[in-house]
Amino acid sequence: MKLGVKIKRLSEDAVIPKYAHKNDAGVDLVASQDVIIEPGETKLVPTGIAVSIPPGFEGQVRPRSGITLRTKLRIQLGTIDSGYNGEIGVICDNIGKELVGANLSENTYVIRKGDRIAQLVFAPIEQAHFYEVDTLDDTQRGVGGFGSTGVKEDE
Incomplete structure (x- = not known):
């Protein structure tokens, strides 16, 4: 099945995404301008494209x-809702450490x-329908989470 997605270039240099291989799940997003991210910084990298995603889908x-x-x-995960048709931006974090005394750090x-x-x-x-209750169903796991199953297979 092929999903029809309208795409618009917002700059001459924008690259229309394409699949690198026949059965790939994702298309590459390409930076539409140079961006320098110093250690510890977070920047939004523009792609120069906007899409119109059909209702019932997300990007x-x-x-x-x-x-x-x-x-x-580190690229931050992002959701593009079907109602959004502005430029796609990619949120990038540089988790490298700043080196003292360098103009342009190796990081x-x-x-x-x-x-x-x-x-x-x-x-x-699929959107959820929420309804408030006083108690939730009992499960084997219960409220255990955030590492409660351990790290090693035999834990």
Whole structure:
């Protein structure tokens, strides 16, 4: 099944996303301008594109695994609702440590126009109907969470 998504270039240099391989889940998002992110900074990287996602779907902005593995750049997850048709921006954190006495730290991350910085995945959504209750159903897990199952397989 192919989802029809309208796309608009907001700048001449914007790159229309495409799938790198036939069965890929995500398309690469490309920076439309240079952005310098110093250690400890968070910046919004523009893509120069806007999309019109059909109702019942969302766009998920996700990290690219190679960037996460090899650099101190962290791409924040993002949701693009079907009602939003503004520019797609990618929120980037530089978690590198600042080096004292350097003008341009080796941990400074420079995103160049044309760099593939994140990926965009489309997914169906289902909205929940909430109704207030006094008690919730009993489950085996109960309120255990946030590491309650341990780290090792035999815990």
